[in-house]
Amino acid sequence: MGRKTDVLFVTAFAIAAASPARAADRQSIDLAPGRLGEAVVALGRQTGASIGMSDQSLAGIATPAIRGRMSTAGALSQLLRGSGAKARQIDASTWRIVRARKSAPPPSPTPAAAVQLAPVAQEPPADIIVTASKRDIPLPRYAGMVETVTGGLFETADAAQGTAALLSRVASLSSTHAGAGRNKLFIRAIADSGVAGPTQATTGQYLGDMRLNYAAPDPDLRLYDVGGVEVLEGPQGTLYGAGSLGGIIRIIPNAPNLAQFGGQISTGVSATQHGDPGGDLSAILNLPIVAEKVALRVVGYGVQEGGYIDDVLRDKDDVNRTRTYGGRATLRIAPADDWTIDLSTAYQHIEGDDAQYASREVGRLERASSVAQPYHSDYILANARIEHQWDDLRLVSSTGYVRNVLAESYDATQPGGAPALFRQRNKVELFSTENRLVRDLDNGLGWLLGVSYLESTSTIQRSLTGYGPLSAPAIEILPGVPVYGRGRPATATGVRNRIKEATLFGEASFEPLQGLVATVGGRLTNSRLSGEAIDPVAMLSTVADLARVEAQADRSETFFLPSFSLLSDAVKGLTLYARFEQGFRPGGLAVDDQRARSFRNDRISTMELGFRKGVPGRDTVALSGNVAYTDWRDIQADVTDRIGLPTTANIGDGRIYTVEGRIVVRPIPPLTLDGSIIYNDSRLTQPAQFVRALSYEGRSLTLPNVANLGGRVAADYRAPLGDDMRLHLSASARYVGKSRLGVGPILGREQGDYVDTAVSAAITRGPVELSLSLTNLFDSDGNRFSLGTPFDLSTDYYTPLRPRTVRIGLDFAF
Template sequence: MRSLTSGVVISCGAAFLSATAADAAPRYRFDLPAAPLATSVARISAQAGVTIIATTPALLAARGPSLHLDASVDEVLTRLFEKTPAQAIRVTPTSWRIVARRAVQTGRRSRPPPSVPIPADIVVTASKHVVLLSAYPASITVIEGPALTRFGGTPDTSAIARLAPGVQSTHLGPGRDKLFLRGIADSSFNGSSAALVGLYVNDVRLTYNAPDPNLRLYDVDRVEILEGPQGTLYGAGSIAGLIRIAPRPPDATTRSGDVWLGGTVIAHGTAGGDAGGVVNLPLFGGAAAMRLVGYVARDGGYIDDAGRGRTDVNRSDTLGGRVALRVPLEADWLIDLGAIVQDIRNRDAQYAERGLPPLTRSSIAAEPSSDFFRTGYLTVSGRIGGVDLTSTTDIVDQNLRQSFLPNDGNAAALYHQSDAIRLVSEEARLSSRKGAVLGWTAGLSVLDSRTEQIRTSLLDGFERSLGRAHNGLTEIALFGELTAHLGSRLSLTAGGRLTSVRLVGLASGAEEKSGDAAKIPGGSEPHFSGVRHEFFAVPSLALGWSPTPAWLAFGRFSEGYRPGGQTASGIIEEYDADRIDSLEVGLRLAAHGRARLSAQFSGAISRWRNIQADILSANGLPETRNIGDGEVRSLSASMRWKPDDAWEVKLAATLAGGTVTGRDATLDQVIRTSLPNVARDTLAASVAYSRAIDDRHRISAGASLNHVGRSVLGSDSITSMLGQGGYWLASGGVDFSVSSSTISIDVDNLFDSAANSFAFGTPTFSYDDHQMTPLRPRSIRLGFRHTF
């Protein structure tokens, strides 16, 4: 999104088609009720998939007329503003600027506007039908893409977590982490259970029961974070919430691109660097467009291994890219075809040991890991009669390999784990036309997940199987949601999802817990297989009340679920489905008229039944079990303030806490402990300054401060005593731009904190607190970017 420094952006998050020249502009059916001009412009932007910029927020404060006509964007904007002191000026084939009429007469041209971190109003695309941010009756955080690449950090989900305190993660290493949201966390380890947080690129589902692939988020328009449960629209794997990434779409009107290069110096470690580029190419005379993103990065190591006499062992290399092809078939139909590829190779684990020098451990072998991620997708969207159709098909292939060195005194043992994950999903939905007063969506979703997990141990040169598990899941679901306006200030949103799940399990190379394993004909290893069917009905209900155009009070009830399955870690075991329901209330203040302040406050309480958790088994490898029932409570607040056109201040904080009550296997008694890996309090504060020196030069600077509170590693009687977190992190940076080139210097972890971010490094037979995962030391990145 773009805006002048003094302006406000009102735009659609995903452009659905590209406009042609003015004399061949596509026409749309606009049905706009009488409403504030800001609301009407947002509806036009959403329906036509264009960007509309207002140079002064006050220009959109007045009430606009009711309009019902077939028209181009130029024509409807002319009608909308004909009796106001404003006028719409076309800047590019897909963008317009709203200016005061007297400003039009000067003939002066303005510089292209820079990004605004949170626009006045945008369409919440994760709602799957048109809902404006100012009217969305639930907690949501919107992060603009450029914010993800600031301060020298890695532009992945760790950057999202810094900007949105409600998002938290483990710190096993790139490609191995679990994500949590709103204090809903099951365990700190990776097992067979479905993810807690849904991860999407537009409508493309990236994961189901796999770790976060840690995709590098270059060339991203924005990220939407919806707190959970989100079972109505997104089904299993989203009981804690949803992270939806919206990349910048291909543009058929212009050839453009970016290239960047950066070098990073890490205190107490080796240097690293990153490079990449983006190219946007119109094809066939503007009949289609392609956007290519490619990148390579090396994150320098900073952990020393005294046992092997090596330094900086935890180097990580990432290579990846995206390709997106957009083909408008006609005015109302669009095809999007694309692929995402990324390879992560971690040379060693990133944990250290207490009792040794800082950033040091002692071991007899490396513990490398890798995560190879591939996905391809096809999205077809268009209009049938008076409704919109969207169909998305995607295939995901993810391969994760890990090696573990147990810390039990046995120097000759080594564990290997290989996870092969294949996910195929299809969703077809109908929804109300963009800009319609009544918002609704209804659809059919089909998902097929196949995983194969192989675990072995290598002892004195002999390899022994610890289990080979195949898990198959087929999910068919019908879903729908409707938003009705009960008067001018009150809205009611109701939804539901009906899901049928078929589970298929097959395991070998291990013993069944029941001891009644069948024998494979002609073989001698134990074997188990089974088929289960599960059915879920998930409702949701939300109420929104706007006492003024700037304020929205909301309440929401929602449910979520995760199907059962089986796990094999020396012993084959089944686990059952879990369910969660949540009640949330909140208040949102939107930037409105001349106001430069926006804010959001919310509180939620969730009841979690039959919690699935990945725990460490007796042999030190994760297995999935149902550990009991729990309750989660959270409070969150965020604020954005622009005291003038150059300065911006942001503040966000979360308080979260949860407990689980279940039977502890070690003590053989019922205990009540905290949910793991959930910081009791988190804080993100930032200040930014940006000023144009003249027509060619601009300077920008910013600083951020993050706090991550204390949490525990696990929920059993032993790991619940292992603490982590409780640290502060400061970062900052300066950019200097000359025309289309920018030089930047960013500092991360300014005060070189070595605090423990995660109290776990490798599977272990004897639990203690000597392992820790320190923060990456102070790093300084010098970067160069050129836009063409």
């Protein structure tokens, strides 16, 4: 009956919202003849785009009148025709006008009555600008490996998947798979472990300029109304500070349009083989409040992912259903031509009915648990961003607050004992502010200087609940923690960590020789750390012991992280680069065997060599490759204590070799073929004493959770069907190689070695789009993650791919 009810609910949910989909990029534009400086200001206000100039002498160029319905790119193309200048697209809503290499005499003004422009049939591909560099560097002059996923590649079905859509597109990005809102993300092989403890993430995540996480998993925000995503690989310590050991992921939301009302409604229904149905609904609204001065952009969404794991012990089907709902809102204020103020907020709630794992001993997509293991995540963000542009200088100030609460539960039932449930609640509060002054030029040169301040508090609380009768025989599950029975919880030891960071950072690029760009940078950070135990178990902790470890955690540390790179583009179309960068994470307190123990900071250094030829999406063939060596000292890892619970310790020193490459081919303009591969060789070269004692007689160990080999192939086809219809077809396959869950024999089980596949098709006519997508075409049962419950590490648990799933979607733009 429950499944039939879900079908009716999801179907009604979709039909009720079924207004179709995708907003056209073309807008009504009306520009009077005049000068380029005034024209781009007016164009920006009419389209909501941010348009700047690298050379203010261009502002005096005479421009014609432009009237008609066209895209921002088309309007700029007409505006700059024959002017000796060109427009470069930085992201979905930001453009920079630069002087072309060969200047042409500016045209004389064209009479307004003589110009009635029609839209351009097909816009030329725009250059890729790496905005996550914080200096808007053109891709050919960025010294590093970067993956850019443009907003045009995110269909509504992809947006509903959140981070999973990025994992399917970026070969160097990997994840644990404990469930939405609970996962840890890794770039390259910079991974500590698969279990969740109080360590800071190895991958930094940002929404615009606002940091999304600190000592918490990936919040897995859904990617609705997103202009693009940038993934910078390798340490990013100079620009992003602590917690960017492997790299950073920057999500670029679409900005409010100051001039035009519009929006979009999207809906879809999905059916999962062996499981429950699902559905998704989203709405986007752009509302100008004061013409060309104030606008509000709002997005709201709800997603239900049907369950597909059966629990045979409790006789329940499809127990792992997940619901997600949330939204974002941004108020943009443009008090003057060179000032922009964005006030943003985001909220998301994830509710998981049960854990995502199965047991091969029981059967495919089945397990036997004594109790349900639900979890939920509450995430809220508020941010104020101010930008001021004058001449070729730019001031950016971003200040915000994040509150992330993740509540998890694990089956703690022991053999012969009554059902028991262990609960853990991790609450992270983060305040951060960054202010930087930037001078970025269109040739990749320039500098930036910034200051930042961050405060983060992470509070982990734990409890154990028994569900047997009071008369049941006592079986110790956690030392010193009673089992009351009848659903009464008993408190276990928790921990609270606080950190305050004050930072001064800077970077500069210069060209000592023609075609050779040198970049130097550094970050000076002072961190003040403190930690304390919460509700320590009395029989295992004394006042003296706690005072000692808390004193170890209460300390001040100062770090300097240097960086430098050399880049050559002396050969036309070919970029060669060498780069050195560092990163670090501060230490803190963790709970080990119900005792509070301290762990030290870790530090990483990476040297890499790479090349790039061509720009993906613009050139017929684009190639890139990279070889990197990483030295990782005092590695912080979330491991398990003797009880089996997550804790954090320094497991020793390690090294990582990485080789990766990518090719993007456009044999014909409508078709893009994309292939990438990555190989990682990681070793724990100097294991800590406790790791050496527990495993393999001191032999070097593979670092956890990142496959030694990965790759992806994809095809994307976009073409018109008649005058007002367009067809979009895509297909992809990603291979995830073998990896291990953790370090040592207990967590040494293999995972990975599977292929994930997807195909999709969409037809757009005017404002309406109908789409069909299919994931896991071959209904593969690959093991994404080998952790079930930490209280049972002997059972062959695995986390299967979501079975074959089909989705039908309908979008409507207005």
